[in-house]
Amino acid sequence: MSKKPIVGITMGDGAGVGPEIIIKSLQHQHLYEQAHPIVIGDASRLVKANDILGNKVKIVRLKDTDAFDATEYGTVHCLDLHLLPEDLPFGKVSAEAGNAAFHYLKKAIELANQQKISAICTAPLNKEALHKGGHQYPGHTEILAELTGTADFSMMLSSPKLKVIHVTTHVGLLDAINMIEPERVLRVIKLAHDTLSKSGVAAPKIGVCGINPHAGENGLFGYGEEEEKIIPAIERAQGDGINVEGPLPADTLFFRAQRGDFDIVVAMYHDQGHGPIKVLGLESGVNITVGLPIIRTSVDHGTAFDIAGKGIADEGSMLEALRQAIELAPK
Missing domain, CATH: 3.40.718.10 (Isopropylmalate Dehydrogenase)
Incomplete structure (x- = not known):
């Protein structure tokens, strides 16, 4: 070659x-x-x-x-x-x-x-x-x-100011919520960590979105999806030494990430992750499939x-x- x-x-x-x-x-x-x-x-x-x-x-x-x-x-x-x-x-x-x-x-x-x-x-x-x-x-x-x-694979969107990786992608919203579960969330957190680590980012900072508005706000919104589906994955990832935080309200997490507080955001479903990237500019966004050989x-x-x-x-x-x-x- x-x-x-x-x-x-x-x-x-x-x-x-x-x-x-x-x-x-x-x-x-x-x-x-x-x-x-x-x-x-x-x-x-x-x-x-x-x-x-x-x-x-x-x-x-x-x-x-x-x-x-x-x-x-x-x-x-x-x-x-x-x-x-x-x-x-x-x-x-x-x-x-x-x-x-x-x-x-x-x-x-x-x-x-x-x-x-x-x-x-x-x-x-x-x-x-x-x-x-x-x-x-x-x-x-x-x-x-x-x-x-x-x-084990996931879609990662990358732009100069923001990187987003998805737990679910091309499925309807109700199906996406049903598909989100701790093992799946944990796999995507690890894919994010491994991908950025291999690219030279030391101890990448990972922010994880909630599913509901305000990440459920302690049960005020939704039916406990964050507690059931996301928090166990984050706790296990933290136990493995991964620098991850969440679940966080999506409406502020993406702002914080493009500001530099996080190296990558874990989005729960397609539009949650795609919207912010595309607002930053279609001409600069790139789709990368991570986990492939x-x-x-x-x-x-x-x-x-x-x-x-x-x-x-x-x-x-x-x-x-x-x-x-x-x-x-x-x-």
Whole structure:
């Protein structure tokens, strides 16, 4: 493997903004100074996106992995799986695009397991299209977990001022509350601690959200969920020497964390954690799946069908996701 990491970029849903933000991101020369980026997708779709953007780069089709460590600035190299119809419209849910997005990711996981790429960076997929394409997963995270045989995993969102890890993600709120239990909360606290420790943070400070307003306020709100589901996990983690505090009211915890009081926040459900990160800026948020045997980062936004194919999508989140994939990848 090259001294520079090889980062596999999955194209995501070809009807969304993925092809455009990939082309825009790979116009930044510094990426090629730090890594060999390879797109896993449909080269013809990248050509269309490149045309929309004014033919900014040269698209190079790859049929195998031999040239993965020979990328150069000014070109976008694509391992071409050739799964999409030529007339696929932008901005519409498509079973073909959903199926293709699954197979791009599956191929990337195979390459990572074979150590032919060092990390995976994913462009967004559309869950409705994924399901229409015959793949009944809530999202990227669950596909990655199943195809790598990973039982303990979690979604971590990262921005320059705030990191958030989730106990539950793509389930309804009532289901999420039912799923929260001490063992699950403890596993996520440990994943947060281990992930930050490996990245060089000494004794990471972890803040844990409550479920109810004001973290239940000693039984005033809710039915004792904090006492039953969260506090036992925190006490066990503290007993293991982990620097963790909670359950804390979510409405003030995120402010305290971005101020620097905590290195990471443990959120109980999807919107509790996603909202604060996205308020800080979609262009800087990155989705990282922790607990996997391979490195995977992703943009923290969706397929944006309303602007797909118009050439106006912002590549900031993709650039940040690529930066973190390069940083985390084995050298």
